[in-house]
Amino acid sequence: MADEKGFTLWFTGLSGAGKTTISEIVERELRARGSRVEVLDGDVVRENLSKGLGFSKEDRDTNIRRIAFVADLLSRNGVPVITAAISPYREIRDEARETMGDRFIEVFVKASVEVCAERDVKGLYEKAFKGEIKEFTGVSDPYEPPLNPELTLDTEHDSAEEDAAKILSLLEERQLIPAGQPA
């Protein structure tokens, strides 16, 4: 796509809040509209950029800074990016915001620990509650919700499709993507 505008949809939220599910719908829709997009999912990044890092504050910060470094490289060259890591610390997200300026769109994928634990997509919360996983965000490690995100998605009440639609509307409003065709 010619002269596409780069941006970074920076998802943040607990494990199981819906980051990956929503990012997959947005990715599919953007591609259907002829847009490029790269998804830097938490797991993909841990495998390719951050193997060996743990979950201490320092290691989490390093991991998030690397994601921001790559998201900045892509988005400043016109590539839309979705990052879908927990990114629990406000300070490091704000650092990413500062690097990317108005290309940075923070999306708070919101759901309570209780609801995420009920979903328990990967069976992780049960282990975390039992103490079998240490430093688990929302259980034994902090999560700092954004104070002024560009978008808050209430995944306890909205479907993933509704949330994806909200993101696409925001991108259209900001003229970062072409308007969708009426169905």
Add this chain to the structure above:
Amino acid sequence: MADEKGFTLWFTGLSGAGKTTISEIVERELRARGSRVEVLDGDVVRENLSKGLGFSKEDRDTNIRRIAFVADLLSRNGVPVITAAISPYREIRDEARETMGDRFIEVFVKASVEVCAERDVKGLYEKAFKGEIKEFTGVSDPYEPPLNPELTLDTEHDSAEEDAAKILSLLEERQLIPAGQPA
């Protein structure tokens, strides 16, 4: 620039062979022609993607794999990339080649250890010869030259400007960049 073709100029060569110097000239010239380009220099990458990694074979391989991951993300989205890390091991360079296919252009920046040591841009060879730096490529750590690089630059005999011109000619031949204006 609309619909630019992505590629990765993968420089490989000893410390002091001329990778950074030549990459800077190519970068300047590409920008002058209205092309985008991102340079993933060895030092930049060590700072932003690989802090904490050392110079064992394993750590070097990890470092190079990360560079390849990012170069692939950029180049498959139409962004020209220059990587300028030593990348001493053939196997890992070939892995990057496999990932990027015909977007991968290996540029052997060739100079002997003796010539690099005479230049000794950063004063590193002296320390390496004295044993003050361990695992120094070409002195106390292996360097495996490419067997079939797309381009070999003889920086012992050519100037950095001449070498940069060779790279630009190759990119023009392959229609990866627009032809330059006659001076």
